[in-house]
Amino acid sequence: MAPTGPRSHASSRDPIDEPIQQPPIPDGVVPLDHSDPARGPHPGHVQVACQFTLEQKLRRMLKEQSYDPAREDTYRLQGVQLIDNVRESLHLPIRTFDTACFYYHLFRLCHRDVEYNYQDAALASLFLACKVEDTIKKSKEILCAAYNIKNADYPTTQDDKMFEGPARIITGLERLILETIGFDFRSRYVQKYLVKATRVILGSQAPKDFFALTYHISIDLHKTFAPIKHATWTMALAVIEMAARVTGTYVEEVRRVRPSDWHTSREDILEALFDLLDLYTHHTKATRLGSKHELNRFIQIRIDLNKEMESSYEQKEPKIIPYSCDACEMEPPPTGFTLAVTPSLTPSFTPGVTPGSATSPATAGSGSNPAVRRSTRGAEGTMRFVFDKEQAQKEQDAVNSYLHEDYEDVEIDVIEKVPEPERRNNKDRGDGWNPHPYPRNRDRRKGNRRR
Known part of the structure; x- marks a missing residue:
């Protein structure tokens, strides 16, 4: 006699345990690997020197820096005038003045004026231009000349101790100017x-x-x-x-x-x-x-x-x-490698004295500025400076081929067997549940037996 109760378990020949035949993967489709790939060193950043800047790009950069037009013109003119006065005081040639102005304009485009004193930036540009044009002057000598121009009644010498702090600031700004110009020392006279x-x-x-x-x-x-x-x-x-x-x-x-x-x-x-x-x-x-x-x-x-x-x-x-082109001013900058004249990706440093203040350590010899610090971007990878734009683009494409994965979603039909729900014996339940609350010979509507 066959058992009348439910099956408590499936037999060994149950079709649920049989492997399901999956359709083959189409040619050209690579299955996704969800395992974590091995992480190598950071590829670094490539920065290309930029000798010329369009008017549209220049205006867009000024807009990104939130410059006030009147204040920007004032700081630009006063900074160039300071470079010219110190140049004449130190009897430097005109080519040094041209190079210093070139560096000064680029630096101000890439850094907000609230992060530095424009007078310090002007003297740092002149300090770097003296090295580039082989008219070398010490940083303290340039600071002393700027101080004597402003305080003609009380001149001093470059050995004064009050120039030690400003000299470190000038040196720190010099490194930032080098990164801004992309170590491209070409200039125009x-x-x-x-x-x-x-x-x-x-x-x-x-x-x-x-x-x-x-x-x-x-x-x-x-x-x-x-x-x-x-x-x-x-x-x-x-x-x-x-x-x-x-x-x-x-x-x-x-x-x-x-x-x-x-x-x-x-x-x-x-x-x-x-x-x-x-x-x-x-x-x-x-x-x-x-x-x-x-x-x-x-x-x-x-x-x-x-x-x-x-x-x-x-x-x-x-x-x-x-x-003038309003449409070009609103266009976003091109993606890819970083140009030397790019404000968003140029390293910044700790803010110093408020621009335009009379207590600039570069000119007054008093006050203090925190040490110039580089940004944390250098920890993400090595910064490389390249002069050839085409070569930089080739390197960027080669790196992108390894870092960027291009894939396409493909839907594949998979046959999946739906398992039969597990049946449990009612007698094994200990909660008093009865599958037949009413006897078979009793009418549940009237409470009487059937006749």
Whole structure:
């Protein structure tokens, strides 16, 4: 007789224990490995030196740093003027001034002005420029010259103990400037090419007064961002044209110049001219040329240049496109390796004295700044500085091939056997449960037996 109770266990030939045949994995599909991969050393960071900066990128960087336009112009002009005064005090050549201004502008673009004193940054730029141009000066010597310029009645020497703390700050800022420029020591000297261009355009009979005027304009040009935006020939032609328009002489000779013969374009020359005109119209007293001429003269030059731009749209000549572009200013920076002029990925240091304060240790010899500290980014990997952009891109692509996994989700049907639920014997339950609460011969509705 077959058992009437439920099965308490499955037999050995139950189909649940049989292995299920899975469909084969399609070709080209790699199964995911959920095990933790071996972790190697950090690949590090690649930083590429950047010699030129577009106007759109420059404005975007200033916007990211939340600069106040009026305060930014004031610190930029005062910093360059401090570099020029110390240079003249130490009898340094003009090429050292050009290099120091180039480093100073780049450093201020990559670091917020609340993190450092602009006077310390200017002197640190001059200190590094002296090494690059082989006109070596000690940091204490530069600090002493800046102090004696501000305190002419009480001069001191570089052996004074009050310069020990500021000297360490200058050295710390020097390391940050080196990282900002990407250890690229190439610089541009507009005065060297200015003399050659003047002799070619005006001839060898050009008066000495014209050369002196172009020299002063070239110094004023470094108070703008033109040195980090334009090539040497572009700045030289812009300085010559500005001198010709201010004096009203040699204007026709300058107009006959073909920018393509000088490896530049008319748009770049006009951009440098507009930078100079903005400087002369808004900050006249902070320039060498602005105080010697009337303001209406510079306004008239701007009007003439604007007419030239408008006439290029009406004629069949190549259109002169203004350098301002609102769409480009809002675009995010390109991804990939880090450029040297990038504020978001440039190491920062501990904030020091409030910018613009009169108690800067670099100029007053008093006060204190915390030691300059590097950021924690160096612990994540080695920072490498590369000059060749194409080579850096190849290295970045090779590293990304190992660090970034590109995979595609593929759905595969899997046959899975649903197991039969386990049955338990009711008699084994000890809670008094009865599967038949009413007898079979009893009517549960009336409580009587069936007849």
